[in-house]
Amino acid sequence: MDGYTELTDTTVMVVDDVAASRYAMGAVLRRAGHRVVPVASAGEALFELDVRLHAGRLPDLALVDVGLPDMNGFELCRRVKAQPLMATLPVVHFSAAAVAPRDRCLGLDAGGEAYLTVPAEPQEIQAVVRAAVRGARRRTGTETLVQRLTLLSEAIVTVQSARCVAELADAAADGASQLTGAPAVVFVIGPEGELHRGTSRARATLALPDGSAHDAVVRLVERIAEGQTGVHSLVVPAPMWPAGFFRPGVEEDARLAVAATRQGRTPVCVATPVRRAAPAVPADDGLVARLAEATALAAEPLLMYQAERHVALTLQHSFxxxxxxxxxxxxxxxxxxxxxxxxxxxxxxxxxxxxxxxxxxxxxxxxxxxxxxxxxxxxxxxxxxxxxxxxxxxxxxxxxxxxxxxxxxxxxxxxxxxxxxxxxxxxxxxxxxxxxxxxxxxxxxxxxxxxxxxxxxxxxxxxxxxxxxxxxxxxxxxxxxxxxxxxxxxxxxxxxxxxxxxxxxxxxxxxxxxxxxxxxxxxxxxxxxxxxxxxxxxx
CATH class of the missing domain: 3.60.40.10 (PPM-type phosphatase domain)
Structure with missing residues (x-):
């Protein structure tokens, strides 16, 4: 039942030049809990989709009448699917006249997900809409996961290629920003409590908080990592997280992934803002946690090199x-x-x-x-x-x-x-x-x-x-x-x-x-x- 409820919370564009048919189809969909965007022609549909694309509000599905006056529904479907940013929008054709098997084949060949013969029972219309949206969301979710796994692997390779701790922290921050679509800050704490900070590229151009804020972060991360190994993810409310790390002067809740490879050794914290208004990250994903873990593993040998270098330079300068x-x-x-x-x-x-x-x-x-x-x-x-x-x-x-x-x-x-x-x-x-x-x-x-x-x-x-x-x-x-x-x-x-x-x-x-x-x-x-x-x- 939960899955059914989730799939009713959708926006459906109904493209039909006949006002009465548009109204009837819209009424069936609204009774099932869908939001409806009615349009009267293929040209109007393309314009509306373009506006919604730029606003980040594409509908979840388009119900398209085959017999539109300015462009048949098959051609409209082909044009929509030809645009990379709209290609995943599911299209369901419907018609009261074009009901032969050949017409159904033309609809599927044009890229449509299903074909309805109208008039149809309301339950059938609702079931077809649910199935098309469900399939599209599964495909989109899989593609998104693949893309984000690719971003994770690229970020880990960059982190592991870093030549110093500062370079590593910046690479990890960039990777976290790519994964979450938000500013990111990474903190690496050395064995003597020394702090190495990295910021994503967009955030690095703006002023960061002062030293007292960094000291507060060190104390917080050390407290979280104390006696722990592995990765721990948590949300720190704004009063406990210093303002300005994500946006200058702004208090924001922070989502932290704190990783420690060994007890008391080299904790790494990947911090990103909690964006309440934004949709949740798919699968709550744990990908940022994996990035934090990889960063901690890569940081240890670099910190050892850094300590060894300090000893060597001390020897050289002493003698x-x-x-x-x-x-x-x-x-x-x-x-x-x-x-x-x-x-x-x-x-x-x-x-x-x-x-x-x-x-x-x-x-x-x-x-x-x-x-x-x-x-x-x-x-x-x-x-x-x-x-x-x-x-x-x-x-x-x-x-x-x-x-x-x-x-x-x-x-x-x-x-x-x-x-x-x-x-x-x-x-x-x-x-x-x-x-x-x-x-x-x-x-x-x-x-x-x-x-x-x-x-x-x-x-x-x-x-x-x-x-x-x-x-x-x-x-x-x-x-x-x-x-x-x-x-x-x-x-x-x-x-x-x-x-x-x-x-x-x-x-x-x-x-x-x-x-x-x-x-x-x-x-x-x-x-x-x-x-x-x-x-x-x-x-």
Whole structure:
């Protein structure tokens, strides 16, 4: 009986040029509880349907007389079904004259759902209307569900492809907005209570509530997720939900889907407004809950990467001397730069060092292969090892061999690159050893720039190494050493990038700081790898 009552709450358009027939058909339908829209011609029907389409109020069914004066009912049906936004509107033809089997076939071939011969019993008319509406709603519901499942799968793929938590939260908010047709806000709470917020595109262009509102959301979500796993959906009334998250300054009830993959770990909240006047979401669907769950699963590894990156950067900043705190090496001027990768999930092992030794000023730039906390840790070990070895010898070739053996012994699965330069400030004699690293660049005081022809195998492989390359610097000459993060670009040959770097260095203004800043300005933006840079000049 409930299904019968539901199907009587419908709007039926009756298209008939005979006023008496229109009235009689309308009376039968109204007695059954239907709303009736009477029209007298095919042209009037098309106009009325267009108006209702733009207002979002299409009728549930059209009862169309076959013998209309301006266009027969079959052609009217074809025109309606040809419009994508009206194609699902069920059409039932009726006629008192065209009652042959051929006429019924023409009606069905035109796209109609059923065919009535009139006059007919009121019960028959009502039953045909109910059946046509029921079938159309089932088809529409199935198609809608398929569309929304497709949107869900696309949203989950985008969420899982996110490179950082902020990108993930925005992707989840966009997905929730697509599923619900409303603004959406997503909150991801890290293990230390830190909040990451994402908004759907339309909402992101407008001002959001202040920090106190965000703190209130964190407390609410943590209270909901406390001691829970899985997904919990609930409606939070406006007095408990801060105003302005969905529309600026507006208090609205919020529908929340809160997901936690493990007890006390990374709760994710997908919030959308409760729209009282809008029709309910099909099947109360749980699709937003599935999106929240997928977002929580994807957030955990990103938060782990973020924590690991923070530890690695702390290590790097703790053990790499700040540019303004470089050790003073008699007879030489130094400048250094270190820029972490722009991608938040990437952690590198780039380093530089400048040491005073018995043989002169020893400089080094290196890179532990890989992007992980281990790479950053090995970088610290290499810097300490280099300092310790340089107490006994300043020969760049010997130092490269010792670093090679150290990696083989303590980190057999790790490789690294390094370029070592020993400069005698008194004579300008410079000896350079290279282990798989970009060659250093000499920028003479008189202009131009050229790479030093020096090469050698990676550290950690135990391969024979060539003798260091020897050259002489004159006062004013600049020696530049960089890691490959400055020059490597996906899709660009390394030789091309190195040549571009050489030309830019040759045209850079005088001075070490000017050289470093010029090159970073040209090549150091939005890099996917860390950048370490060390420049030296004889005083």
């Amino acid at each position: 790499l001397p700040q540019p303004h705190r470089l050790a003073h090496l008699p007879g030489v001027e130094l400048a250094a730069r270190y820029v972490p990768a722009s991608r938040q999930a990437e952690i590198g092992g780039d380093f530089y060092a400048a040491l005073s030794t018995d043989g002169g000023a020893l400089t080094a730039v290196g890179d532990v292969v890989g992007h992980s906390l281990e790479a950053a840790t090995v970088m610290v070990e290499m810097r300490h090892a280099l300092r310790a070895y340089s107490v006994e010898t300043s020969d760049p070739g010997v130092l490269a061999e010792r670093l090679d053996r150290m990696l083989q012994h303590f980190h057999p699965d790790v490789t690294a690159t390094v370029c070592l330069a020993l400069v005698d400030p008194a004579t300008g004699r410079t000896r350079i050893a290279n282990a798989g690293h970009p060659p250093p660049l000499i920028v003479p005081a008189l202009g131009g720039a050229d790479y030093v022809r020096v090469a050698g195998p990676l550290l950690g492989l135990g391969l024979d190494r060539p003798a260091p390359t020897e050259l002489y610097l004159t006062p004013g000459d600049r020696l530049l050493m960089v890691t490959d993060g400055l020059v490597e670009s996906r899709g660009t040959d390394l030789a091309v990038s190195l040549e571009q770097l050489r030309k830019a260095a040759a045209e850079a203004p005088p001075g070490l700081d000017a050289l470093c800043d010029t090159l970073l300005g040209c090549f150091g933006r939005d890099r996917e790898d860390d950048i370490a840079m060390l420049a030296l000049r004889l005083e």
